[in-house]
Amino acid sequence: MSASRPDIRVILNIGSGKRRGHALVQELEEEFSRYPGRFDLARVKPGSDIPAEARRAVEEGFETVVACGGDGTISSVAHGVAGTKARMGVLSFGTFNYFARSLDLPDSTEDKVRVLVEGEPRTIDIGTVNGKVFLNNASLGAYARILERREGIYKRFGRSRLAAFWSVFVSLADGREPMVLRVTVDGVERRARTPLAFVAANAFQLERFSLPGTECIRDGQFALFLAPDGSPLELMGVALRLGLHKLDPEHDFELVCGREILVECGKRRRLVARDGERSKMASPFRFEMRRAGLTVLVPRATERAAAEEVVEEEKVA
Known part of the structure; x- marks a missing residue:
């Protein structure tokens, strides 16, 4: 140039x-x-x-x-x-x-x-879901609803971390039917009944919440979190423990790591959250790690x- x-x-x-x-x-x-x-x-x-x-x-x-x-x-x-x-x-x-x-x-x-x-340039891995890029996380279920509620709270009270966390509790209190999913991770299939499937691609974000899975991400894999099926009150308890950095890996979530994740559900189209943005996508949802997919300045x-x-x-x- x-x-x-x-x-x-x-x-x-x-x-x-x-x-x-x-x-x-x-x-x-x-x-x-x-x-x-x-x-x-x-x-x-x-x-x-x-x-x-x-x-x-x-x-x-x-x-x-x-x-x-x-x-x-x-x-x-x-x-x-x-x-x-x-x-x-x-x-x-x-x-x-x-x-x-x-x-x-x-x-x-x-x-x-x-x-x-x-x-200086640094080449990094990036996540994709059905070909759409995400850098931090992508998810199905409750988190997309939380983001939708969060925007309304931001408009009313302004953007802040307190408002963001409050939107979590308000959204979970509504109570919705959980998703019934067939999840295949690196060829291994499992069934899940869950309100939230959360795919993390950023180790730093997990560290901030004292969550496991950072080594998986540093190894070029995703960290998939499946929330347990529970009542709105139980889910609010999980959210509170998340905010306090006191989640219990034995009871509060299931963690699965892998490079390729396929999520299938009965609903033909579902709202997917990617790095805070929401859009409708068609099932099945294919999560893939694109190795050295982006060069960023650091x-x-x-x-x-x-x-x-x-x-x-x-x-x-």
């Missing part, structure tokens, strides 16, 4: 994450001005086809395509960039930012933008080492 045109396209979802609007745009443009001629900012509205926007950026010759927003926006851009020669950058402004945190990306906007210019090794030293010093202090 010639020096006369930008090589970094930033896709900003103006309806995503905790920070929105004119103030965020101003802050980003101020940081971009430190690197004249490098950045091109594309604003998209909620409901836009973000994967298509990302693919268009790749076709237009941008070497780096940046997702700016929450985990849902980041996952959508990843879907458009995966399998191409382009690299993906991340400007995370969501509620939890699990993917960005798993890559040790910095917190300040200045440092985030610097990684887009000076960072801080250089020297910067990561320096950051780790600061954390260790703070622990000692």
Whole structure:
């Protein structure tokens, strides 16, 4: 690409994450001005086809395509960039930012933008369900309903972790019929009656909730959690223990690890949650790990080492 045109396209979802609007745009443009001629900012509205926007950026010759927003926006851009020669950058402004945190990306906007210019590429595995990319998790059942309820709570009380956890209890209190599933993991079939099938692809997210399965993910597998069939009150108890990081592996869930997961259910189409976004998909649901499927920009090794030293010093202090 010639020096006369930008090589970094930033896709900003103006309806995503905790920070929105004119103030965020101003802050980003101020940081971009430190690197004249490098950045091109594309604003998209909620409901836009973000994967298509990302693919268009790749076709237009941008070497780096940046997702700016929450985990849902980041996952959508990843879907458009995966399998191409382009690299993906991340400007995370969501509620939890699990993917960005798993890559040790910095917190300040200045440092985030610097990684887009000076960072080093890292190739990572990504999950897919029926061909659709997800970076943190994908699920069937209760979690999709929780996300739907969460959006209403966010609109009323604002985005916060407390509001997110409250949406879990409100949704589980409704009580719904559990799913009857046939689940095949790496060729081994099992039957399950469960309100939730949760497929994790991000070890960092599991660590934050003190859940097992991290070694499976680091070994290139998924961690599949099947919740027990129970009453709304029992499920609320499981959710409470999850929030307190005190889940009991013997009673609160079944964990199965594998590289290929096939989930079949009687219902022809079902709502699937992927990294906080919801969409209807047709059964069966095929989860596959795409090895080295995406190249992302991360801080250089020297910067990561320096950051780790600061954390260790703070622990000692």
